[in-house]
Structure formats: C-alpha cells, structure tokens
Amino acid sequence: MTRYSIEPDSGSRTSKSRGSHLRVHFKHCREITHHINGMPTTKAMKFLNDVLAFKTCVPFVKFTGGIGGTAQAKNLKAPGNRGRWPVKATAVVKDLLSNAISNAETKGLDTEQLYVSHAQCNRAPAGRRRTYRAHGRIGKYASQPAHIEFILTERKEGVQKGDDMDVEDKVKITKKQAAKSRFVKIGGGTD
Numbered sequence: 001m002t003r004y005s006i007e008p009d010s011g012s013r014t015s016k017s018r019g020s021h022l023r024v025h026f027k028h029c030r031e032i033t034h035h036i037n038g039m040p041t042t043k044a045m046k047f048l049n050d051v052l053a054f055k056t057c058v059p060f061v062k063f064t065g066g067i068g069g070t071a072q073a074k075n076l077k078a079p080g081n082r083g084r085w086p087v088k089a090t091a092v093v094k095d096l097l098s099n100a101i102s103n104a105e106t107k108g109l110d111t112e113q114l115y116v117s118h119a120q121c122n123r124a125p126a127g128r129r130r131t132y133r134a135h136g137r138i139g140k141y142a143s144q145p146a147h148i149e150f151i152l153t154e155r156k157e158g159v160q161k162g163d164d165m166d167v168e169d170k171v172k173i174t175k176k177q178a179a180k181s182r183f184v185k186i187g188g189g190t191d
Contacts, residue, residue, distance in 0.1 A: 017100030026146040028086035033119040057083035118151035
C-alpha cells in the first residue's frame with residue numbers, strides 16, 4: 001500500500017489511483033491534473049478524450065514560458081490564451097483516471113456520482129543521461145518524470161433547504177453600513 005499526500009475520511013466513499021516515476025513531462029501533467037481537479041469523472045474523461053483528438057487544449061496556467069496562444073485556450077479562460085495538446089501526458093493521466101474509476105466500480109460506488117476530489121502531480125527524480133557537445137564537452141540530458149495521484153469521491157445527495165418564515169423581516173445592509181454601526185467615536189467635538 002502506498003502513501004497518498006492526503007487521506008480521505010474513513011466514512012467517505014472514495015477510490016484512489018496512483019502512478020510513480022512516470023516517464024512523462026512533469027509540467028504537462030501538472031497542468032492537466034490542475035485543470036481536471038474538481039470535475040465530475042465523466043466530464044474529465046470527455047475532456048481528456050477531446051485533448052487527444054485535438055478538439056480542445058489543456059490551458060497552461062503556471063508553466064507558460066514560450067507557450068503560444070490559441071483560440072481553444074481562450075474558450076477555457078486561460079491567462080494569455082496559453083494552451084497546448086500534450087498527447088503523451090494526457091494518455092497517461094487518462095489511464096490513471098480510468099483505473100481509479102474501475103477501482104470505484106470494484107468497491108461498489110456509483111460511477112455517475114464520482115468527481116475528482118484530489119488530483120496532484122509531483123516531480124520525480126530526474127532520469128539523467130548525457131549528450132555530446134562541441135569541442136569535446138558533454139552536457140546533461142535529463143528527463144523530468146512525474147508522480148501522479150487521484151482520489152475520486154462519490155457525491156452525496158443534497159439536503160433541501162428548510163422553510164424560513166422570517167425572510168421578509170430581515171433587512172439587508174451593506175458592508176459599509178455594518179462598518180458604520182461598529183464605529184465608535186473617540187474624543188471631543190460637537191456632534
């Protein structure tokens with residue numbers, strides 16, 4: 001059994017999936033997991049399939065150096081319209097997500113009610129290789145792999161709002177009015 005960065009409540013109905021030392025770019029995986037965190041699993045799987053089919057892009061929020069703008073990222077409200085289509089990383093994330101969904105099925109959870117409650121990507125130790133440079137030198141040639149983990153949680157049934165009879169009696173005041181009522185005047189003066 002591996003350790004996850006968070007442990008869900010024992011009472012919550014969850015399923016987990018994790019991949020370590022995956023040979024895909026960490027920065028790509030971080031942007032994908034950041035985008036699908038909080039999504040329902042059906043919507044997340046559709047998003048990943050659309051990225052693989054180049055119908056939508058992954059919005060890049062943090063690692064935006066040298067990334068061009070695209071109209072597909074504009075639709076996703078990405079800052080600076082930055083987006084890409086990282087195919088290899090998307091395929092790996094999709095496999096991990098489908099693994100978590102099948103783990104939920106094995107546990108007897110309702111797969112239609114699942115959502116991604118936790119999606120995290122961490123850097124793994126770099127795979128170090130060498131490349132030959134000019135004038136007899138050697139330079140580093142490192143890969144940047146990733147650790148990825150998912151926790152899916154089953155949505156609970158919503159609780160209906162109770163009837164509140166005093167709705168008409170309550171008067172809404174602004175923050176400024178509330179601050180004025182808290183204000184205590186100090187010192188003399190004619191007022």
